[in-house]
Amino acid sequence: VDTEEEQPIEGLLARRALRLRENLGAGFAPPQGQVFRLSAGVPDPATFPLEELSKAFRAVLLQEGDQALQYGGPYGYPGLRDILAKWISEREGLPLSAENLMITNGSSQALDSACFAFLNPDDLVIAENPTFPLSLRTVYAHDARVFGLSLDEDGPDVGKLEMVLKKADREGERVKLLYFTPNFQNPTGITFPLERRQAILDLASRYGCIIVEDDAYGELRYEAEAVPSFFSLAGGRGVIKLGTFSKTIGPGLRLGWVLAAPKLIQAMAALRTDMGTSPLLSHVVAAYMADGHFQQHLKDNISFYRGKRDLFLSLLAEHFEGVANWRAPEGGFFVWLELPSEADELVAEEALKEGVMVSPGFRFFSQDAKHIYLRLAFSFIHFDHMETAVARLARVARKLLSAS
Amino acid sequence: VDTEEEQPIEGLLARRALRLRENLGAGFAPPQGQVFRLSAGVPDPATFPLEELSKAFRAVLLQEGDQALQYGGPYGYPGLRDILAKWISEREGLPLSAENLMITNGSSQALDSACFAFLNPDDLVIAENPTFPLSLRTVYAHDARVFGLSLDEDGPDVGKLEMVLKKADREGERVKLLYFTPNFQNPTGITFPLERRQAILDLASRYGCIIVEDDAYGELRYEAEAVPSFFSLAGGRGVIKLGTFSKTIGPGLRLGWVLAAPKLIQAMAALRTDMGTSPLLSHVVAAYMADGHFQQHLKDNISFYRGKRDLFLSLLAEHFEGVANWRAPEGGFFVWLELPSEADELVAEEALKEGVMVSPGFRFFSQDAKHIYLRLAFSFIHFDHMETAVARLARVARKLLSAS
Numbered sequence: 070v071d072t073e074e075e076q077p078i079e080g081l082l083a084r085r086a087l088r089l090r091e092n093l094g095a096g097f098a099p100p101q102g103q104v105f106r107l108s109a110g111v112p113d114p115a116t117f118p119l120e121e122l123s124k125a126f127r128a129v130l131l132q133e134g135d136q137a138l139q140y141g142g143p144y145g146y147p148g149l150r151d152i153l154a155k156w157i158s159e160r161e162g163l164p165l166s167a168e169n170l171m172i173t174n175g176s177s178q179a180l181d182s183a184c185f186a187f188l189n190p191d192d193l194v195i196a197e198n199p200t201f202p203l204s205l206r207t208v209y210a211h212d213a214r215v216f217g218l219s220l221d222e223d224g225p226d227v228g229k230l231e232m233v234l235k236k237a238d239r240e241g242e243r244v245k246l247l248y249f250t251p252n253f254q255n256p257t258g259i260t261f262p263l264e265r266r267q268a269i270l271d272l273a274s275r276y277g278c279i280i281v282e283d284d285a286y287g288e289l290r291y292e293a294e295a296v297p298s299f300f301s302l303a304g305g306r307g308v309i310k311l312g313t314f315s316k317t318i319g320p321g322l323r324l325g326w327v328l329a330a331p332k333l334i335q336a337m338a339a340l341r342t343d344m345g346t347s348p349l350l351s352h353v354v355a356a357y358m359a360d361g362h363f364q365q366h367l368k369d370n371i372s373f374y375r376g377k378r379d380l381f382l383s384l385l386a387e388h389f390e391g392v393a394n395w396r397a398p399e400g401g402f403f404v405w406l407e408l409p410s411e412a413d414e415l416v417a418e419e420a421l422k423e424g425v426m427v428s429p430g431f432r433f434f435s436q437d438a439k440h441i442y443l444r445l446a447f448s449f450i451h452f453d454h455m456e457t458a459v460a461r462l463a464r465v466a467r468k469l470l471s472a473s
Numbered sequence: 474v475d476t477e478e479e480q481p482i483e484g485l486l487a488r489r490a491l492r493l494r495e496n497l498g499a500g501f502a503p504p505q506g507q508v509f510r511l512s513a514g515v516p517d518p519a520t521f522p523l524e525e526l527s528k529a530f531r532a533v534l535l536q537e538g539d540q541a542l543q544y545g546g547p548y549g550y551p552g553l554r555d556i557l558a559k560w561i562s563e564r565e566g567l568p569l570s571a572e573n574l575m576i577t578n579g580s581s582q583a584l585d586s587a588c589f590a591f592l593n594p595d596d597l598v599i600a601e602n603p604t605f606p607l608s609l610r611t612v613y614a615h616d617a618r619v620f621g622l623s624l625d626e627d628g629p630d631v632g633k634l635e636m637v638l639k640k641a642d643r644e645g646e647r648v649k650l651l652y653f654t655p656n657f658q659n660p661t662g663i664t665f666p667l668e669r670r671q672a673i674l675d676l677a678s679r680y681g682c683i684i685v686e687d688d689a690y691g692e693l694r695y696e697a698e699a700v701p702s703f704f705s706l707a708g709g710r711g712v713i714k715l716g717t718f719s720k721t722i723g724p725g726l727r728l729g730w731v732l733a734a735p736k737l738i739q740a741m742a743a744l745r746t747d748m749g750t751s752p753l754l755s756h757v758v759a760a761y762m763a764d765g766h767f768q769q770h771l772k773d774n775i776s777f778y779r780g781k782r783d784l785f786l787s788l789l790a791e792h793f794e795g796v797a798n799w800r801a802p803e804g805g806f807f808v809w810l811e812l813p814s815e816a817d818e819l820v821a822e823e824a825l826k827e828g829v830m831v832s833p834g835f836r837f838f839s840q841d842a843k844h845i846y847l848r849l850a851f852s853f854i855h856f857d858h859m860e861t862a863v864a865r866l867a868r869v870a871r872k873l874l875s876a877s
Contacts, residue, residue: 078736078737078740080647080681081591081649081681081683081740082590082591082740083589083590083591083592083593083744084593085589085744086590086591086740086743086744089743089744090743109544111543111544112543114538114539114542114543117538117539117542119534119535119538119542120534120535122530122534123530123531123534123535126526126527126530126531126534127527127530127531130523130524130526130527130530131523131524131527134518134521134523135518135521136725137725138518138521138523138722138723138724138725138726139515139516139518139723139724139725140513140515140719140724140725141725173747174578174747174748174750174751175747175748177746177747177748178746178747178748180746181746181747184746185487185489185614186486186487186490187485187486187487187490188487189487189488190594203746203748206746207746210589210744210746243484245485277484277485279485315544318542319542319543319753320542320543320544320748321540321541321542321543321544321545321751321752321753322542322751322753323747323748323749323750323751323752323753324751332482333482336482336485336486336490339490339493339494340487340489340490340493340614342581342582342584342585342588342607342610342611342614343577343578343579343581343582343585343727344578344579344581344582344607344724344727345727346578346727347578347725347726347727347728347751347754348725348727349723349725349726349727349754350751350753350754
């Protein structure tokens with residue numbers, strides 16, 4: 070039915086829907102035809118553990134189907150929360166239990182849950198600038214405002230953070246949520262060092278803010294020791310940490326979690342209106358973890374993506390020497406390429422004509438957008454296509470930059 | 474980590490979270506130990522098609538795993554939307570396509586999507602009184618108000634509906650959403666006849682309201698011809714119809730849909746923040762439908778639950794004759810039992826001590842709660858336990874009602 074609604078839709082839409090249109094543009098262009106995608110933070114399908122998952126589905130359906138296909142409640146399947154708590158306890162160095170966890174539809178719904186439980190319309194959220202646009206979108210969807218905190222090579226500007234918090238406090242405004250991605254930041258690839266995390270945490274604690282720590286990529290570290298998380302440094306207090314199986318198993322599960330103190334978890338679960346994340350998928354991933362498959366798979370993934378990163382960095386060195394600047398990320402999926410002039414959209418457009426899709430950097434800014442960056446994802450593109458894609462992108466960039 | 478947050482959580486919570494606490498009480502008691510559950514609208518696990526689903530998972534993972542485990546976008550897997558559109562087109566007698574559908578985490582998330590896209594804080598929603606409390610909860614979670622429309626034996630009071638709409642209109646208030654469950658209404662089991670539907674639709678159209686038509690149980694009709702839906706009567710305009718596989722395959726999938734004009738679907742998808750419902754589950758159910766399994770399974774389910782309803786009704790006639798009143802529902806999972814005096818909580822409490830769980834009727838009212846009803850679900854309880862459960866419940870009710 071292709072009805073033209075008689076009534077104009079604008080009269081029906083919630084304010085948040087109208088504001089969202091103002092705050093964000095058309096969004097990402099969909100992939101068109103046969104292109105080499107360096108544009109999105111999506112995993113390589115070659116890593117998907119299809120056979121093991123298929124076996125886990127069969128085992129769960131035939132052995133636990135009566136429970137797995139029934140309603141499971143807002144917190145999510147206790148069996149998955151138990152095994153996740155055990156696994157995360159080891160990584161965070163804190164004694165955690167199922168009460169610290171709610172299962173969500175990926176970390177995107179985990180962020181949504183935090184916004185829904187804690188934000189009123191017009192509330193101020195402080196986030197990195199640049200940051201992941203779909204996270205900004207979630208904050209805007211809740212009709213909140215965003216202050217974007219500029220980044221240096223070690224992460225957010227702490228002096229600026231203090232200024233903004235002080236100003237809000239003077240004006241009687243409570244800043245409830247600070248949104249950070251401290252590991253392999255999206256899009257810049259930056260990992261905040263310990264001192265920076267501690268300084269941010271001190272400010273959050275002084276001003277009574279909750280830190281929302283998005284760690285979607287944190288498990289994919291290719292070198293150096295992990296830096297303790299905000300959650301771990303805070304002893305689990307006042308930090309909501311978001312996790313996901315999207316990068317380590319597959320986004321098509323839509324399975325993630327939120328880790329926090331029980332009181333915060335309860336507040337988020339109390340407002341949940343979708344009757345929880347699929348018990349079936351949760352049983353399957355619990356079975357997959359219980360058999361040790363996940364832990365081995367994660368090791369394999371780290372070595373696989375380390376190989377992709379290393380090849381990608383060597384190709385950048387070969388083709389972009391003298392044209393652009395970048396730093397090697399210690400993990401995650403992204404390299405943040407700095408161009409010598411404002412040409413992000415132009416390069417992205419021309420590259421697409423050559424069959425290479427990249428994300429122009431301006432899309433990641435909530436304010437004061439800079440046009441000198443490209444975000445390049447090395448995760449999805451096939452090993453065999455990497456050289457062609459980087460070479461084509463470099464050719465386009467050299468041509469446009471020398472012409473400008 | 475069992476941290477006592479230093480800061481009281483009340484200072485952090487969104488208004489909606491605080492108001493939700495006021496609007497609804499403690500909610501349903503969890504099942505305790507070995508009880509006969511007549512309390513919840515959950516399907517009988519004996520109907521779960523475990524073997525076929527397991528085969529579908531294997532086929533999808535091994536043949537389409539690269540797509541099924543990848544991100545799928547806010548509208549959901551086109552393959553499932555195509556096959557659903559075809560199937561629903563036949564039932565609704567309207568030419569529908571994938572553009573009329575968004576896949577959701579059950580019909581609960583479908584309702585949430587409608588609220589999120591169209592409601593501002595303090596907006597008025599009109600719903601049946603009584604109705605499904607978790608739907609009320611979703612409306613309250615969006616900080617909206619509810620007017621509960623009393624029901625006669627054919628559904629909502631149309632005169633009252635007109636009065637409320639007229640009053641709102643005089644006061645310059647736009648009522649955007651009317652929430653109805655016209656088939657085998659939850660909790661009363663009522664099916665609105667055609668004239669009632671038409672009268673409601675006329676009012677909705679005159680006042681520019683969207684009807685949210687919750688049809689979670691509509692496919693499970695055990696007798697008589699289906700009455701055309703609001704969606705069908707309206708030619709697909711101004712109606713958002715909610716559907717789900719929760720009652721026909723299994724709630725543990727968390728898979729449902731929202732059916733509406735493309736403009737309304739787009740408005741809801743634009744505000745979606747969870748990156749869509751699991752493509753993996755959607756591929757699997759599409760495969761299950763493409764093979765004709767679903768259609769056959771639905772027929773089997775109808776005959777299975779018809780048998781349960783018939784046995785349940787004959788047991789009520791045997792044990793509750795002269796004690797309570799009820800009407801036979803034409804479909805769905807519920808019988809609404811009317812007691813001769815205000816004893817719903819007392820009977821529910823005492824019955825639980827005897828190992829029978831039922832839902833006291835007051836929980837289904839948004840206002841003017843009546844205490845003379847019990848909602849009985851015949852869907853979940855095993856055939857073999859039905860007689861014992863009904864006999865025990867009747868014994869408890871007779872004892873309390875003769876004592877009062």
